[in-house]
Amino acid sequence: MIKEQNQGLAHELGGYLFQPRINQTSLDLSATMKSLQHRLPEMIAEKKKFLEHKRKDAADVSLSLSLCIL
Numbered sequence: 001m002i003k004e005q006n007q008g009l010a011h012e013l014g015g016y017l018f019q020p021r022i023n024q025t026s027l028d029l030s031a032t033m034k035s036l037q038h039r040l041p042e043m044i045a046e047k048k049k050f051l052e053h054k055r056k057d058a059a060d061v062s063l064s065l066s067l068c069i070l
Contacts, residue, residue: 022030033039
C-alpha cells in the first residue's frame with residue numbers, strides 16, 4: 001500500500017528535483033568528526049564504563065543504607 005502511494009507521488013512530482021539542504025554547522029561537524037561506524041565502538045565502551053560506575057554507586061548507596069538500618 002505504501003509502495004503504491006510512493007509510486008503515485010513519484011508520478012505526480014516527476015519533474016521536480018529534490019536535494020537535501022544541509023546547514024553549515026552540520027557540514028562543519030561532518031568534516032571534522034569520524035564516521036559513525038568508527039565512533040560507535042568508542043561510544044559503546046564509554047556507555048559501558050558509565051553504566052558500571054552508576055551501578056557501583058547505586059550498590060554503595062544501598063549498602064550504606066542497609067548498614068544504617070542495622
